[in-house]
Amino acid sequence: MADTRLVVGDITTAEVDAIVNAANERMLGGGGVDGAIHRAAGPDLLAECRKVPAVNGIRCPTGEARITGAGNLPARYVIHTVGPVYHQVSHPAALLASAYRNSLQLALDNACRSIAFPAISCGVFGYPLEAAAKVALETCAARDYESLNIVFYLFDETTYSAWHRSLSTR
Template identity: 45%
Template sequence: MTARIDAVRGDITQSDCDAIVNAANSGLMGGGGVDGAIHRAAGPELLQHCRDLKAHYPCGFPVGAAAAIPGCALKARWVIQTVGPNRHRGETDPADLAACFANSLDEAVRVGARSVAFPAISAGVFGWDGDEVARIAVDAVRRSPVLGRLDLVQFVLFSDELLAKFQRALSTR
């Protein structure tokens, strides 16, 4: 059996999934958009877990890598930190974006999560086109060798426009 994959409009910080993925920046200390929302909702304890993780990456958390930290005050048990490629900095390789999704799923399974919620990584301030993010994300999730070890992979989108793009990507094979 393989995981159900769907897309919903909502607030990822309210997700009932075991793990939510944070579109973090390489400094891991919080920021705007999804990252800021997750930090605010999780509470100040999350920042300490980020500091602990950052200590292992003095040059910054690498694009495409993924690491789980406790969800603190969130419903989700885990927050999986990943850094998407920033198109404005010339980071335009689709494989780097796909790695964010694939490695986050691997990390979710490693910590025992059965359900994972993703935002549209890199579709905001990092400048990637929403349609491109949706296609890459859906393809990376569908190709994941750990998909059979999950019950649900959900894309939680903050706008109707992004939701439509992800629903379109999910409807194609």
């Protein structure tokens, strides 16, 4: 895995090419990381999200990713991805891995060298921390992404500890 770092902190301050937003399918802001990113980015981010075509109100299906400008954030881009609601799907690990893979691929497709991730699906979507950390770190370790500098901005010490334990056992 190329230069993967773990940080307890605010992802909206990440000085990277792309910040990943743990979005909902509508991509119009919400709570948690999504709300924090939208507040910090300002109204330009919401305007860019509204430009993404919606099908039946869905701009980004679970497991997929979309890219927009970053508004007032220090990053160039925001990559919006939707992780699974843990107890509502039959294969949450596959969907979570897909959310990470699609985000990483969008970063590469847009000539990004660095990307910051939150703990996707670990807030109100209820994904268990240890299981989410394993999926996230294994997905990001793929050779296809070794040119990217990956930073996980984790909300608190508990989340950081789960990621750290998973990284230490790799």
